[in-house]
Amino acid sequence: MNNTSHSQPGYNFAYLDEHTKRMIRRALLKAVALPGYQVPFGGREMPLPYGWGTGGIQVTAAVIGQSDCLKVIDQGADDTTNAVNIRSFFQKVTGVRTTEATREATLIQTRHRIPETPLQDGQILVFQVPIPEPLRWLEPRETETRTMHALSEYGVMHVKLFEDIVRHGRIATTYDYPVIVNGHYLMRPSPIPKFDNPKLHQSPALQLFGAGREKRVYAVPPYTDVRSLDFEDHPFAIERWSEPCALCGATESYLDEIILDDQGQRMFVCSDTEYCNTRQAEGHRGTQNSPTSVAGLAGAQA
Amino acid sequence: MSRPLLQVRGLAKRYGARIGCEGIDLDLYPGEVLCIAGESGSGKSTLLNTLAFQLQPDEGQIQYDLKDRGLTDLGTLTQAQLRELWRTDWGFVRQNPRDGLRMQVSAGANIGERLMAVGARHYGDIRGAAADWLARVEIPEERLDDAPKSFSGGMQQRLQIARNLVSRPRLVFMDEPTAGLDVSVQARFLDLLRGLAAELDLAVILVTHDLAVARLLAQRLIVMRHGRIVETGLTDQVLDDPQHPYTQLLVSSVLAA
Numbered sequence: 001m002n003n004t005s006h007s008q009p010g011y012n013f014a015y016l017d018e019h020t021k022r023m024i025r026r027a028l029l030k031a032v033a034l035p036g037y038q039v040p041f042g043g044r045e046m047p048l049p050y051g052w053g054t055g056g057i058q059v060t061a062a063v064i065g066q067s068d069c070l071k072v073i074d075q076g077a078d079d080t081t082n083a084v085n086i087r088s089f090f091q092k093v094t095g096v097r098t099t100e101a102t103r104e105a106t107l108i109q110t111r112h113r114i115p116e117t118p119l120q121d122g123q124i125l126v127f128q129v130p131i132p133e134p135l136r137w138l139e140p141r142e143t144e145t146r147t148m149h150a151l152s153e154y155g156v157m158h159v160k161l162f163e164d165i166v167r168h169g170r171i172a173t174t175y176d177y178p179v180i181v182n183g184h185y186l187m188r189p190s191p192i193p194k195f196d197n198p199k200l201h202q203s204p205a206l207q208l209f210g211a212g213r214e215k216r217v218y219a220v221p222p223y224t225d226v227r228s229l230d231f232e233d234h235p236f237a238i239e240r241w242s243e244p245c246a247l248c249g250a251t252e253s254y255l256d257e258i259i260l261d262d263q264g265q266r267m268f269v270c271s272d273t274e275y276c277n278t279r280q281a282e283g284h285r286g287t288q289n290s291p292t293s294v295a296g297l298a299g300a301q302a
Numbered sequence: 303m304s305r306p307l308l309q310v311r312g313l314a315k316r317y318g319a320r321i322g323c324e325g326i327d328l329d330l331y332p333g334e335v336l337c338i339a340g341e342s343g344s345g346k347s348t349l350l351n352t353l354a355f356q357l358q359p360d361e362g363q364i365q366y367d368l369k370d371r372g373l374t375d376l377g378t379l380t381q382a383q384l385r386e387l388w389r390t391d392w393g394f395v396r397q398n399p400r401d402g403l404r405m406q407v408s409a410g411a412n413i414g415e416r417l418m419a420v421g422a423r424h425y426g427d428i429r430g431a432a433a434d435w436l437a438r439v440e441i442p443e444e445r446l447d448d449a450p451k452s453f454s455g456g457m458q459q460r461l462q463i464a465r466n467l468v469s470r471p472r473l474v475f476m477d478e479p480t481a482g483l484d485v486s487v488q489a490r491f492l493d494l495l496r497g498l499a500a501e502l503d504l505a506v507i508l509v510t511h512d513l514a515v516a517r518l519l520a521q522r523l524i525v526m527r528h529g530r531i532v533e534t535g536l537t538d539q540v541l542d543d544p545q546h547p548y549t550q551l552l553v554s555s556v557l558a559a
Binding site for chain 2: 151153156158160163165167230231233
């Protein structure tokens, strides 16, 4: 492979060797052909611990090319430790362009969020997955869960949601909310908030999921049906907030709660920093972001 | 009695050179309670698990009267059909409730599981059915949201019954369901079971080493030894007038109260 443009001598383009990348791409092709099906792959040791995104990084490394523009987010933010380090890792070993703008990126690796800005045709979203098996909580045997997937025997997943309603009066699962992909396979969407579940459905982007510790990849191809499980009398619903983003005034985004002091003061701000910053640059203002208070709160989101 | 619900011919299950059970022929009719008795290691549980097709038989044939197909060789069913049979038309009550229940979810969810497995998606309806079944097995309805681990042994066994009967099975397999219960709880459990079996026209195959259980529940009794059936007949007939020396020994070993 041509690896002249990157800046780390002694390493192949995108860290992994070409055989490994090809092996992962083969697994990904199978995953795309069987939406939601978990495909085993030969996971490699990566230069960071399991749980920090080794699965996502291997998938990104397998699909990234010289002309890609990479964005990395962690819980929606471009500037947290995980995001910064993975982005600089790929800068070092590929030399590709990186960006914070969702629209500019061709490849987005994410931990626990889908960007607020709608994705477009041709974009690839790579999720970091801690536990790929949605039935693990209910059935510890791998042989049994595979059979259950093969036969679409998913009634037991509803037992978990049923138990939620018994204990909390509503479906209290708020992240990693189980979905049925393309009318067949039950899938864990990785720990994204259920707020993001509707974005999985009929997304124009290719969505790839990598679990490094469990050595599984799975995928949701563009324009695939993704349905969140629910009950007829307890339909699926996303989170709502009583107030808009304190910085940009957005009412349609996923908000993080930030505790300001020990007197019970708090603010809600967009978890997607790039979305929030873009809106502020466009002149949108939230309650705590009037020109006089900007200086005091500028660091609150960092 | 028209045609049998379950028909078994020449059934054998071996573990290598050792015999699990061998030469088993039996017919079970709808609504009939059949008891398999015998000492530990006589092949009772192996036979039960083989009849339920949870162990693959090495020889012979098991035919079951499927609702839509009539008598069918279970060996010809696909895994999907077999698993559907297991969770709809059949039930299993285990000796240890930990094997038969989901201990970490509520009693209501335990009972509702089979309904959800066949596509029930209305929380209110499922919960209503669960409450109804809880009452039928004489567990107070306010325990609906409690986890089975907070239940007594007798309640756990009754919950297992409810969890299985909610899908209206025609055949229930039970492996020593009363073994862990004390005598008074056992009597109440057996009484309940006898009532439900009669009310629902339920066929039951029950394994026990306790001849009193057989006397109370079963119309027909099979006595096993070394993996073979040594005597079979009406329960009272076998217990009152045992023919085989081993059955005679078994009956005479019971302490008269």
